[in-house]
Amino acid sequence: MLRGNAIVGQSGGPTSVINASLCGVIQGCLAQKDIGRTLGMRYGIEGFMQGNVIDLGREAPAVIEGLRTTPSSALGSCRHKLKDADFPAILEKLKQYDIRYYFLAGGNDTMDTIHRVEKYCREHGYELIGVGVPKTVDNDLCGTDHTPGFGSAARYVAMSVKQAGMLARDMKKVDQYVIFQTVGRSAGWLPAAAALARKSEDDAPHIILMPERAFDREKFLADVKRCHDRYGWCSVVCGEGVCYADGTPISASQTKDKFANVEFGAMGGTSAAMMLHRMINAEFGWRGEFQVCESLQMCAADRAEPGDVEEAYACGRRAVELAAGGTSGVMVSIVRESSNPYRWSLGTAPLAEVALGAKPMPDEFINAEGNYVTQACIDYLKPLVGELPDYVRLAGVPA
Amino acid sequence: MLRGNAIVGQSGGPTSVINASLCGVIQGCLAQKDIGRTLGMRYGIEGFMQGNVIDLGREAPAVIEGLRTTPSSALGSCRHKLKDADFPAILEKLKQYDIRYYFLAGGNDTMDTIHRVEKYCREHGYELIGVGVPKTVDNDLCGTDHTPGFGSAARYVAMSVKQAGMLARDMKKVDQYVIFQTVGRSAGWLPAAAALARKSEDDAPHIILMPERAFDREKFLADVKRCHDRYGWCSVVCGEGVCYADGTPISASQTKDKFANVEFGAMGGTSAAMMLHRMINAEFGWRGEFQVCESLQMCAADRAEPGDVEEAYACGRRAVELAAGGTSGVMVSIVRESSNPYRWSLGTAPLAEVALGAKPMPDEFINAEGNYVTQACIDYLKPLVGELPDYVRLAGVPA
Numbered sequence: 093m094l095r096g097n098a099i100v101g102q103s104g105g106p107t108s109v110i111n112a113s114l115c116g117v118i119q120g121c122l123a124q125k126d127i128g129r130t131l132g133m134r135y136g137i138e139g140f141m142q143g144n145v146i147d148l149g150r151e152a153p154a155v156i157e158g159l160r161t162t163p164s165s166a167l168g169s170c171r172h173k174l175k176d177a178d179f180p181a182i183l184e185k186l187k188q189y190d191i192r193y194y195f196l197a198g199g200n201d202t203m204d205t206i207h208r209v210e211k212y213c214r215e216h217g218y219e220l221i222g223v224g225v226p227k228t229v230d231n232d233l234c235g236t237d238h239t240p241g242f243g244s245a246a247r248y249v250a251m252s253v254k255q256a257g258m259l260a261r262d263m264k265k266v267d268q269y270v271i272f273q274t275v276g277r278s279a280g281w282l283p284a285a286a287a288l289a290r291k292s293e294d295d296a297p298h299i300i301l302m303p304e305r306a307f308d309r310e311k312f313l314a315d316v317k318r319c320h321d322r323y324g325w326c327s328v329v330c331g332e333g334v335c336y337a338d339g340t341p342i343s344a345s346q347t348k349d350k351f352a353n354v355e356f357g358a359m360g361g362t363s364a365a366m367m368l369h370r371m372i373n374a375e376f377g378w379r380g381e382f383q384v385c386e387s388l389q390m391c392a393a394d395r396a397e398p399g400d401v402e403e404a405y406a407c408g409r410r411a412v413e414l415a416a417g418g419t420s421g422v423m424v425s426i427v428r429e430s431s432n433p434y435r436w437s438l439g440t441a442p443l444a445e446v447a448l449g450a451k452p453m454p455d456e457f458i459n460a461e462g463n464y465v466t467q468a469c470i471d472y473l474k475p476l477v478g479e480l481p482d483y484v485r486l487a488g489v490p491a
Numbered sequence: 492m493l494r495g496n497a498i499v500g501q502s503g504g505p506t507s508v509i510n511a512s513l514c515g516v517i518q519g520c521l522a523q524k525d526i527g528r529t530l531g532m533r534y535g536i537e538g539f540m541q542g543n544v545i546d547l548g549r550e551a552p553a554v555i556e557g558l559r560t561t562p563s564s565a566l567g568s569c570r571h572k573l574k575d576a577d578f579p580a581i582l583e584k585l586k587q588y589d590i591r592y593y594f595l596a597g598g599n600d601t602m603d604t605i606h607r608v609e610k611y612c613r614e615h616g617y618e619l620i621g622v623g624v625p626k627t628v629d630n631d632l633c634g635t636d637h638t639p640g641f642g643s644a645a646r647y648v649a650m651s652v653k654q655a656g657m658l659a660r661d662m663k664k665v666d667q668y669v670i671f672q673t674v675g676r677s678a679g680w681l682p683a684a685a686a687l688a689r690k691s692e693d694d695a696p697h698i699i700l701m702p703e704r705a706f707d708r709e710k711f712l713a714d715v716k717r718c719h720d721r722y723g724w725c726s727v728v729c730g731e732g733v734c735y736a737d738g739t740p741i742s743a744s745q746t747k748d749k750f751a752n753v754e755f756g757a758m759g760g761t762s763a764a765m766m767l768h769r770m771i772n773a774e775f776g777w778r779g780e781f782q783v784c785e786s787l788q789m790c791a792a793d794r795a796e797p798g799d800v801e802e803a804y805a806c807g808r809r810a811v812e813l814a815a816g817g818t819s820g821v822m823v824s825i826v827r828e829s830s831n832p833y834r835w836s837l838g839t840a841p842l843a844e845v846a847l848g849a850k851p852m853p854d855e856f857i858n859a860e861g862n863y864v865t866q867a868c869i870d871y872l873k874p875l876v877g878e879l880p881d882y883v884r885l886a887g888v889p890a
Contacts, residue, residue, distance in 0.1 A: 145890040158883030164657040255790040258563040386780045391658040484557030489549040
């Protein structure tokens with residue numbers, strides 16, 4: 093196999109389990125005798141271009157092992173969009189550190205980065221093996237059944253909506269609605285996951301707004317009223333990026349980030365949930381609250397789904413095995429073998445395909461009214477989120 | 492001892508452990524042979540006046556036991572402020588159900604309710620024993636070292652700030668600040684608890700804004716800049732009720748609730764954290780986010796502090812023991828025997844004293860600058876929040 097050093101980086105938003113993937117890559121590299129040094133890029137490709145490179149072989153083994161349950165991106169992350177002018181500097185650094193194995197954990201922008209770097213090196217006669225490790229709480233990567241990090245974030249959402257829903261029901265004489273906002277700019281996977289909290293008909297959530305469907309104010313308020321009439325309160329879950337039919341975000345923020353994506357939620361200094369709160373309050377005069385957790389759902393290691401941690405680690409290890417076997421230009425993917433019982437295996441997806449764009453929820457996962465998920469969606473999500481705690485409810489026999 | 496039935500109710504905002512107290516009261520009453528039926532009021536005193544009373548003796552024992560770990564207020568809650576006109580209706584219901592033992596779990600408004608009901612009954616020749624069970628995530632009850640519910644909410648805050656702080660540090664090349672807002676209208680105990688997340692100097696939180704200190708915009712922005720200069724990012728934790736020197740809340744909401752308290756945070760359709768976010772963004776042009784969790788921190792049973800659950804249950808049991816022994820007009824209190832090692836016992840506080848008002852943080856728990864807590868505060872909080880998970884951090888030896 094190709095001899096040289098390996099480097100690993102983390103990119104984009106952190107998750108609760110991206111360090112488990114990092115742990116897998118590092119332990120995998122350290123176990124390969126043809127890989128020389130195992131290096132890490134601080135703050136992703138941006139740090140790498142500045143020579144911010146560390147020697148992961150000099151970390152204590154207990155620290156490496158501890159990464160498995162440590163949230164966030166221990167190497168530091170970035171959101172650098174590669175420019176053509178960046179490539180010569182990258183190639184120079186690759187040569188300087190004699191790097192032949194190149195691993196990045198991230199989403200589709202990150203897969204695009206690996207793809208372009210690998211291609212540039214090939215075109216310039218520098219042998220480089222590049223393998224991607226999937227990561228994103230949004231679950232919107234093509235080429236994989238789901239992404240490491242999603243299950244744990246989905247569990248955070250489901251736990252939050254379940255517990256706050258119990259509270260909202262118990263407080264319905266005081267407050268009449270609760271709105272929980274998830275991250276996920278254009279894919280509804282995280283708001284959808286809230287549905288796992290609902291066991292009884294009056295449990296939260298009652299309404300789920302996904303960015304795949306245009307927001308209709310009148311329809312929404314009618315839905316809220318129907319829930320209030322039926323239950324005495326209403327639970328709404330919304331994705332941060334929900335938009336009106338004309339594409340205007342309901343959060344009304346027009347700030348754009350470096351990738352020319354409109355910034356939603358708290359980053360834009362406003363929030364979709366707050367706007368929904370104001371709509372309900374203005375229409376009905378009820379009291380209620382909005383909950384905007386932002387990155388809390390991306391780093392709650394104490395709510396990590398154990399299967400998610402295991403898969404994240406396995407993806408890291410497999411990336412190294414693939415690279416050591418000479419495979420380049422792919423992302424490790426998770427293949428669902430069966431939903432019930434849940435069984436999975438690892439596969440690969442070409443980086444070029446993954447880099448193309450985000451994977452929205454399938455139409456058959458969203459109900460006809462566009463305000464909730466279908467049973468097919470729940471069946472898909474259930475093994476990823478895991479069992480939620482069983483809480484009791486009083487029968488309440490009148491005295 | 493006085494023969495008759497017992498009733499128990501829950502009042503005000505829920506906590507993760509108020510059902511543990513309910514479990515203690517119910518199991519305590521069921522074990523007392525002179526107490527006839529053990530009744531529950533749905534939706535507090537408001538439901539009671541409407542005859543919304545259930546027979547808790549007819550619940551399955553496993554459901555009663557399950558209350559110990561079930562969040563929120565299983566009986567339903569209210570925020571009814573007693574009017575003079577309410578008392579005859581209450582006395583009538585007490586007589587109708589032959590209630591001689593009256594237990595409510597709640598905060599100072601609730602203790603005031605028990606106190607006034609008990610006094611009214613005494614003045615009207617109806618023998619009633621009333622005992623209060625302390626409860627509030629705000630930890631602002633007089634007469635007790637701390638309140639059941641606080642430790643678990645404080646743990647939620649500390650866990651959130653710790654994990655999101657790691658994320659913010661790892662993302663500092665992209666986003667430069669993170670603001671976490673806690674509940675707690677006028678007491679800074681919950682924002683203060685975030686300090687337990689900080690082990691290294693650059694850990695979150697860097698700045699804690701408590702409602703006990705007037706907010707000064709210039710000073711705040713200077714503090715934020717100093718942190719940014721030093722760490723490259725800044726973590727701010729604020730109480731929802733932080734005000735300017737003239738008493739204007741920084742959240743700028745002017746909505747008032749039934750008790751004539753100004754509504755803060757998400758209830759008022761805005762939020763202190765969002766206003767701080769906008770200030771920082773406007774001043775420095777940085778990217779950042781605000782996190783407004785609202786009632787999520789009051790019902791996260793999966794983050795309940797085990798000692799908090801135990802104390803909450805013990806307070807419920809003790810309320811019944813006191814009542815059975817003929818003690819009335821008191822709230823069960825928690826007495827701190829020692830901080831290190833942490834040891835506690837139960838005591839009592841007169842309802843009349845507890846009802847007087849909220850207990851603010853002592854001056855010696857807030858630093859001279861008014862932007863962080865002191866070591867004395869951390870020593871007080873530590874046993875209530877419990878140990879936080881140990882996550883690893885890379886040494887980062889340059890390659």
